[in-house]
Amino acid sequence: MAGLSLAYYLNHSTLRHKQILIIDREPKTRNDRTWAFWQAGEGAFESILYRHWNKLWFHGTEGFSRQLDLGQHQYKLLRGKDFYASIRADLSRNPNIQYLFADLHSVETSAGSALVQTSKGEYRAQWCFDSTVPMQAIRTLTAEPASLPAPRWQELLQHFKGWVIRTEKPVFDPEMPIMMDFRIEQKNECRFVYVMPFSATEALVEFTLFTPTLLTSAEYDEALRAYLKDFFSLETYEITEEETGIIPMSDEPMSEQPSPHVIRIGTAGGYTRASTGYTFTRTQKRLQALVRQLEKNFLQSPVTNQPISAQYRFYDQVLLNVFLKNRYSAATVFTDLFRKNPAHLIFRFLDEETSLREDLGVLYSVPVIPFTVAAFDVFKRNISEMFKR
Secondary structure, three states: OOOHHHHHHHHHHOOOOOOOEEEEEEOOOOOOOEEEEEOOOOOOHHHHHHEOOOOOEOOOOOOOOEEOOOOOEEEEEEEEEHHHHHHHHHHHHHOOOEEEEEOOEEEEEEEEEEEEEEEEEEEOOOOOOOOOOOOOHHHEEEEEEEHOOOOOOOOEEEEEEEEEEEOOOOOOOOOOOOOEEEOOOOOOOOEEEEEEEOOOOOEEEEEEEEEOOOHHHHHHHHHHHHHHHHOOOOOOOOOEEEEEEEEEEEOOOOOOEEEEEEEOOOOHHHOOOOOOOOOHHHHHHHHHHHHHHHHHHOOOOOOOOOOHHHHHHHHHHHHHHHHHHOOOOOOHHHHHHHHHHHHHHHHHOOOOOOHHHHHHHHOOOOOHEEEEHHHHHHHHHHHHHHHHH
C-alpha cells in the first residue's frame, strides 16, 4: 500500500519524468485486504472506493450503543484488488515507471546512492523508499522462543480475520456499518467485531483483537460464527472471501531514514499509530508531504520532521501501557471516548488535528488513576531509554 501510493503521488508530480523502479515479490492482483478509514473531504482514491458512509454504529460496554454522526468526515472502504488495479493502470501510462518482481536481499546506502540487492541483480538510485522492514512485534512471530530478546518495547498485535458473506434474506442495513462492536465476550482482552455492509444481503464481517499473541484459525472462525448467530440470527450463509492480517501496535522507534539515501515508509517508517494500528490515512498524508519536499529539492532529504510528534507518541504509549498492563478494560476505554465526545473530535484527535485544549478534553474522558499510573510508567521507561542511547 505504501509503495504503490508513493508511486502514484510521484506519477502525479513534477518528478514523473524520473526513472522509477517498483520492486515487489509478485504482482498484486488478489483482494487480499480491505482498508476501512475515516476522512474529511475527498482523497486521492475517491473514484475507486467500494463504499462510503456518513454514519456508523458503535456498540460499547454496559449497554451503551450510539449512532455516530461523523460531521464532515466519511467512513470509507477500499478493497485491495481495486486499489492495485487502479494504481497499475495509472502507472502504466508512464514509460519511466517499471516493475521488477524479485526477492529483496538488502537495502543500503553505498558510494553516495541507494543500493538495492535482489535475486535478479543490484540497482542504484538517488533514493530508495523501503516499506519492507518489520517491527520487532512482527519479527518475534517467526522466531524461536529461546532466541527472543528480552522485551524492550511495549508491543501488542492487532490481528483479525474477516469474511465477506452472502445471505439468502436481507439482514444488513447498507447505510449503517458497525465500526466497533464490543458486545462479544472480552476474555480479559480487547476484542471487537466490525461489519461493513455492501448490501442488505452481503457484508464484510471482521473479528479483531489487540493481544500479544495470535489465535488459531479455528478460534477466529468460531468467534465469527458465534457473532453472526448471536447478533444477526445467522447460521446459514455463503462465505465468498476471506482476509486475515496482523498490524503491530508498538512503541518501538522506527528510523524513517536509516541511511542517507534510504527512506522507510508505511509501518517500516513509523507511520502506524501504536495505540490503534491505524496506518492508511497517515501514510497518504506523509507520502504526499515527502513528494512535495522532493519537488522542492530532489537532492535533499525530504524527511524534515518526525512521522508522529512527540506529544502524540506519548499519548499512544500511555494507551498502549494501559492495554498491556490491563490497568483498565480496553472496551470500556473506547466506550468512554465515544460516549463523552463527538465522533468527529475523536477522529481529529487520532489524526493529530486537534488543539491542546481539545486534546485535554479527550484525555479527561478516560479514567484518571489508571492513565496517570500508565503515564508515569511510560515516562520512567522513556527516561531510561534516553540514558541507554
